[in-house]
Amino acid sequence: MNDKVRRYHHITIVNDASFLISSDDSILKAALKKKIPFCCECGGRARCSTCRILVIHGEEHLSEINVAERNVQKYFDLPDNVRLACQTYVKGGSVKVKRIMNDESDYPLYLRNKIMKGENIGKEMRLCLVFLDIRNFTPFVEHHLAFDVIHVVRKLFYHFEEIIKANNGRIIETAGDGLYAAFGFDQTTRESTNKAVASVWEMFKALEKLNGEYFKRYFNQEIEIGVGVHLGKVVTGDLLIQDNPHPLVMGYPVNVAARIQDLTKKFNNNFIVSEEVYRELRHKPISVHTLERLKGVEQPFTLYLLGEEFSYQKE
Ligand code: FES
Known part of the structure; x- marks a missing residue:
């Protein structure tokens, strides 16, 4: 197995697709390449949180939360199993995630941050x-x-x-x-x-x-x-x-x-x-x-x- 093969891991985005993802691509970037219609209002700059994903399996295989993501997490009081697809990379093993927002009609459900603190999203x-x-x-x-x-x-x-x-x-x-x-x-x-x-x-x-x-x-x-x-x-x-x-x-x-x-x-x-x-x-x-x-x-x-x-x- 060469280095390049080793850097690909399996990801399932529930209801969308399963594919191999490069550890150099964020989940958002890889999903957009696959034409999965991810919401990403800020263009992947950890500002909007519309690219939120729910981690179903393989949390331990994801990249550490960086400072930008941590700030968003704090601001919206996101639970640990919710990550930003634009800031998250798959580092090993296989992971299963799900887009939280399917389209813009879902924004009001999740973006009213001040009243959504500590919410149970399911x-x-x-x-x-x-x-x-x-x-x-x-x-x-x-x-x-x-x-x-x-x-x-x-x-x-x-x-x-x-x-x-x-x-x-x-x-x-x-x-x-x-x-x-x-x-x-x-x-x-x-x-x-x-x-x-x-x-x-x-x-x-x-x-x-x-x-x-x-x-x-x-x-x-x-x-x-x-x-x-x-x-x-x-x-x-x-x-x-x-x-x-x-x-x-x-x-x-x-x-x-x-x-x-x-x-x-x-x-x-x-x-x-x-x-x-x-x-x-x-x-x-x-x-x-x-x-x-x-x-x-x-x-x-x-x-x-x-x-x-x-x-x-x-x-
Ligand atoms: S695309 Fe805006 S936070 Fe990820």
């Missing part, structure tokens, strides 16, 4: 997912002023959010009288699962207090909730809504967690967790478990009924 994580729904709330909605309805939900969710935050969880979505939270963004699976379940117990406790001291007193009504919890690998990222980052969590375990929450009605039990969650608990509460087929899911799931009967179903 990664897989194992998260514990909590779905919560206020039960039997429709009669309340029908018989009270709009202000009262919203006031009650605000009051509840204010307390729930405090508990979720204190346990390192994040509310991902609220929909009507339900909410969906995820735990595990910065903790191990075991830690986050235990915190997620602890937060559910705290929410039940807070609800009991609010029912006794507030809802019964001012609205002559007790509020009940049903909660389902599951654990699994999901896709996460930040979406910008009105210039604010909003967490996104998607994947099959999300549907499973939602279905488990729904089953709290069928089993007349206000707190159900999947076997995956139960296995992670340090203190496993004594509970009934049951095998259940979830809609659209082939294998049956073992579920643990940790809660109590709904009082509105007792009547």
Whole structure:
């Protein structure tokens, strides 16, 4: 093998091409030679960052980050697995990268630097997912002023959010009288699962207090909730809504967690967790478990009924 052959390495640019790249050419230069339509507004001078690539494999085979790239990285607070194609060379082995911006229509997604600091541009994580729904709330909605309805939900969710935050969880979505939270963004699976379940117990406790001291007193009504919890690998990222980052969590375990929450009605039990969650608990509460087929899911799931009967179903 002569010197020249040794200086060529294999690169895959996902969705574009796989080819041999000279270690003398930046990834941008080599890709443009191959007619890959890379964005490069500043012409490769480490100014615009439109040539960003996501490194999928082979980070160790890339050139060190130079001063110019480091400045851009700092300015945009880019994560370590994002490099500038115009400043990056392949020094050995094979690498797999992906263009982040396909064309100019993608610029607004990534270039609003001041509000994009620390953003999650997409990664897989194992998260514990909590779905919560206020039960039997429709009669309340029908018989009270709009202000009262919203006031009650605000009051509840204010307390729930405090508990979720204190346990390192994040509310991902609220929909009507339900909410969906995820735990595990910065903790191990075991830690986050235990915190997620602890937060559910705290929410039940807070609800009991609010029912006794507030809802019964001012609205002559007790509020009940049903909660389902599951654990699994999901896709996460930040979406910008009105210039604010909003967490996104998607994947099959999300549907499973939602279905488990729904089953709290069928089993007349206000707190159900999947076997995956139960296995992670340090203190496993004594509970009934049951095998259940979830809609659209082939294998049956073992579920643990940790809660109590709904009082509105007792009547
Ligand atoms: S082309 Fe502008 S930073 Fe790479």
